[in-house]
Amino acid sequence: MQTLNVKLQDLAEGASGKIRFIAGPPWFRQRMYELGLLPGVQVKLVKRAPLGGPIVVEFLTQRLALSPKEANWIHVDVV
Amino acid sequence: MLRVALVGNPNSGKSTLFTALTGESAIVGNWPGVTVELRKGLCTIEDQQCEVIDLPGCYSLLGTNPDEQVAAQFLERGDYDVILNVVDSTSLERSLMLTLELTDLQKPMVVALNFFDELQKSGATIDTAKFSEILGVPAVAVSAVVGFNLPVLKEALLRPRVPNVMLLDRTVENLIRTSQKDSQLTRFSALHQIVNNGSALDDVFSSLDGVHPSEHIIMERYRKAHEVASQVMTKLPNKWAVSDLLDHVFLHPRAGIPAFLVVVYLVFRIIFAIGQPLTELAAAVVSYAATGLTSLLPNGLAKNFINNALFGGVGNVLSFLPLIFTMFFVVSLLENTGYMARASLIMDRWLSRFGLSGKSFISLILGFGCNVPAVLSTRTIDDPVERKVAAMVIPLIPCSARLPVLTVLGAALFGSRAITVVVFAYVIAVLFSLVLAWLLRHLAFSKVPSFFALELPPYRRPSLRLTFKLAWFRSRDFLGKAFKVVLPLTVVFWLLMNLPPNSSVENSFLGLIGRFLSRTLLAPLHLNWQVSSALVFGLVAKEAVLSSLGQIYGLSGTALIEQIGRQFTFASGLSFITFFVLYVPCAATVGALRKEVGTFWTVVQFVLQIAVAYVGSLLVFSLVSLFFK
Numbered sequence A: 001m002q003t004l005n006v007k008l009q010d011l012a013e014g015a016s017g018k019i020r021f022i023a024g025p026p027w028f029r030q031r032m033y034e035l036g037l038l039p040g041v042q043v044k045l046v047k048r049a050p051l052g053g054p055i056v057v058e059f060l061t062q063r064l065a066l067s068p069k070e071a072n073w074i075h076v077d078v079v
Numbered sequence B: 001m002l003r004v005a006l007v008g009n010p011n012s013g014k015s016t017l018f019t020a021l022t023g024e025s026a027i028v029g030n031w032p033g034v035t036v037e038l039r040k041g042l043c044t045i046e047d048q049q050c051e052v053i054d055l056p057g058c059y060s061l062l063g064t065n066p067d068e069q070v071a072a073q074f075l076e077r078g079d080y081d082v083i084l085n086v087v088d089s090t091s092l093e094r095s096l097m098l099t100l101e102l103t104d105l106q107k108p109m110v111v112a113l114n115f116f117d118e119l120q121k122s123g124a125t126i127d128t129a130k131f132s133e134i135l136g137v138p139a140v141a142v143s144a145v146v147g148f149n150l151p152v153l154k155e156a157l158l159r160p161r162v163p164n165v166m167l168l169d170r171t172v173e174n175l176i177r178t179s180q181k182d183s184q185l186t187r188f189s190a191l192h193q194i195v196n197n198g199s200a201l202d203d204v205f206s207s208l209d210g211v212h213p214s215e216h217i218i219m220e221r222y223r224k225a226h227e228v229a230s231q232v233m234t235k236l237p238n239k240w241a242v243s244d245l246l247d248h249v250f251l252h253p254r255a256g257i258p259a260f261l262v263v264v265y266l267v268f269r270i271i272f273a274i275g276q277p278l279t280e281l282a283a284a285v286v287s288y289a290a291t292g293l294t295s296l297l298p299n300g301l302a303k304n305f306i307n308n309a310l311f312g313g314v315g316n317v318l319s320f321l322p323l324i325f326t327m328f329f330v331v332s333l334l335e336n337t338g339y340m341a342r343a344s345l346i347m348d349r350w351l352s353r354f355g356l357s358g359k360s361f362i363s364l365i366l367g368f369g370c371n372v373p374a375v376l377s378t379r380t381i382d383d384p385v386e387r388k389v390a391a392m393v394i395p396l397i398p399c400s401a402r403l404p405v406l407t408v409l410g411a412a413l414f415g416s417r418a419i420t421v422v423v424f425a426y427v428i429a430v431l432f433s434l435v436l437a438w439l440l441r442h443l444a445f446s447k448v449p450s451f452f453a454l455e456l457p458p459y460r461r462p463s464l465r466l467t468f469k470l471a472w473f474r475s476r477d478f479l480g481k482a483f484k485v486v487l488p489l490t491v492v493f494w495l496l497m498n499l500p501p502n503s504s505v506e507n508s509f510l511g512l513i514g515r516f517l518s519r520t521l522l523a524p525l526h527l528n529w530q531v532s533s534a535l536v537f538g539l540v541a542k543e544a545v546l547s548s549l550g551q552i553y554g555l556s557g558t559a560l561i562e563q564i565g566r567q568f569t570f571a572s573g574l575s576f577i578t579f580f581v582l583y584v585p586c587a588a589t590v591g592a593l594r595k596e597v598g599t600f601w602t603v604v605q606f607v608l609q610i611a612v613a614y615v616g617s618l619l620v621f622s623l624v625s626l627f628f629k
């Protein structure tokens, strides 16, 4: 399995990764940065909602729900 | 007077603290984005009068959502003496990013480390003395819900300090100095300017390896926040153990959706199982009082007024207070456990087909209480197009003011199974609001994909005392409206019904209006003139339809229900219910809508909603007459 530069959406449930970079439009990056989802921060994919819904990720002891499209903009290195 | 501004991340407990300090009512809920407007209250600390200002939560002062801008603009205007930064101490690192941004304002400040009860339970601690030393401001560990350390916090508010300047890296500091030299700016405004004009400064860009200055500044702040947090915090709190267990069910791939449906069902059952009998009791009390009082009065205009306008009108509406209260109680309970955020997550994918996201779900749910705060709550929706669409479909959601009318109509048509009609009305309303959302999203606005990111709070055990209070705050609006809006309307209705003097009701001004409407606009719906004239008053407030019906038939309670039952056939009854649920937003909602989406879209919304109601009720009429001959 490729461990570098994986999309957050493709992480397995329970797996962790370090943010490599965040793509997508500037307003999205800004929002994620404000929430503390920054390059270098470790995130864990906690849960996938039913029927391909949003995913729940944990970082800095907080949890965030993200819809799949946005989760595809976030690139991580699996750790 | 000392003016204290509560600033902090969403869901950090600002409104809870506000209520604890001032005793004023403020809505709290365990999900981010509850407060969207300024709210002020008073408190006294050691004989000193203080004004406390509750602000909407924000992650940064540069946020672009309208709710965040309310907070940012307030802080920039500077109409305050002390910033009380409310921090969720179980998410210290993230919270500190805003705290650091606040230090740039260089205003007197105090930090409240809230959720200390949860922090202690999770096994972590924060060295408040050290924290206070690093930032240069008083820091107090508190728990707003439990009331822990509030006296200490109050005292600290009297001796706030201007925070230390928290230096960022050399590149940023150089930039700040350059722009300060050019134009005498404060540190905060200088940073603001760099962020806003960053793209114009090409040399800046290259010095940051192509990273946008605003992003660079955030990353620097995070580095600093991390540094501070690791100095004052011994170990990271583990706060997800209980939530994980619950989420295992509520967000389970297969069980999640059935669990959601069960919750919705239970909410309905509880509201009606408890609220309905209490409401019947209240109705009995009202009609008992009415007969008792009117038997003492001599016949005449005064008796007519008291009997009709007061008891038949306002009394009918007031008797529904228990039902409304129960509803708010159950919803507040749901909001404060944290399930609301989960439900929005579950509904996200489903709603995305209609051009909405899980965030709109919360606003729509609030709409079942009252459309006005629901429309305002759309401010927290990130996507501007979705924000508009959500605000425009909310008025279709049946608010608590429509519930009494629906219950009466339901009882009139179905007797003891009134709840079926209520559920039918709710389903119809939700269906049509989704259709309208789809239409707006795909036809009126360009097809921009929606966006969903929501911070998920841990589940929390709601305090019964606070839930009771919350339900009461919200019911109080219902009660207040019964006197401030419904009562005057009832008087107008009564006057129209009794003028010109000595005419029969049918030939009164009211009868004229009613007959005109039922022959023209409402003719296709087969509504009689009595009902048509009552509908006019629903333009101002929906409860007024019930009070008007009560007046026009001169009845209340079960007698009114029986009388209405005789006016409708099965098909025309259901079609009327559909029309009533959907027809127009009330005056207050129109006002809120204008504030959020502008006059043009408010007019569009109004016309669309009437059209939807028309089409909907015609559809119901023909379908029902087709199947139930």
Ligand SMILES: Nc1nc2c(ncn2[C@@H]2O[C@H](COP(=O)(O)OP(=O)(O)OP(=O)(O)O)[C@@H](O)[C@H]2O)c(=O)[nH]1
Binding pocket: B008, B009, B010, B011, B012, B013, B014, B015, B016, B017, B027, B028, B029, B030, B031, B032, B033, B034, B035, B036, B055, B056, B057, B058, B114, B115, B116, B117, B118, B142, B143, B144, B145, B146, B335, B336, B337, B460
């Ligand atoms: N255990 C515990 N719960 C708290 C504490 N303070 C607040 N809460 C709960 O946290 C939730 C959020 O509180 P709010 O006061 O609505 O938060 P807010 O900062 O006003 O949130 P927004 O208006 O969304 O920005 C509520 O369910 C409160 O009951 C605390 O000190 N301890």
Ligand SMILES: [Mg+2]
Binding pocket: B014, B015, B016, B027, B028, B034, B035, B055, B056, B057
């Ligand atoms: Mg609040």
